Amino acid sequence: MRMDKQTFLKTSGLQVKVLELWIEQEWLVPQQTASGVFFEEIDVARVRLIRELQSRIGANDAGIDVILHLMDQLHGMRRAMAELRRDMGGPQA
Template sequence: MVMTREEFLKTSGLQVTVLELWIEQEWLVPEKTPSGPCFREIDVARARLIGELQSGIGANDAGIDVILHLVDQLHGMRRALDELRREMGKPDV
């Protein structure tokens, strides 16, 4: 599901200033469209993860940067592994 900025704010529960900060820090990277930023469910999940990292475990900004970078690397490696499996003709796991 694709969401506008306003729909994302309502769904995620974020304040406008927090969203702007997280976009500036590149913790959230919405798709840019002619009508404005476009958010997806994965962005909502990522926002909830960031909130949990901050309030649930008390991670600071530097820690969140590292954690998000590692999560992104992990997802990238999983996509690469899935692509390799497809090229080899093996089913996804």
């Protein structure tokens, strides 16, 4: 589901300043379109993950940067592998 900024703030429970900081840090990367900035459900899940890393694991900002970067790399590699399998006619994961 595509959400505008206000809907995303309500859904995620973030404060405006926190959202702006997380976008600046590139922890969240909303879609930029001609009609504005939009968020997806995956962004809400990412907010939950970041909060979990902060509260339950006690990760600091530098740690969260590293964790998110590694997770993004992992997901990128999984997509690349799925495309490669598809191109080779193999089973999809």
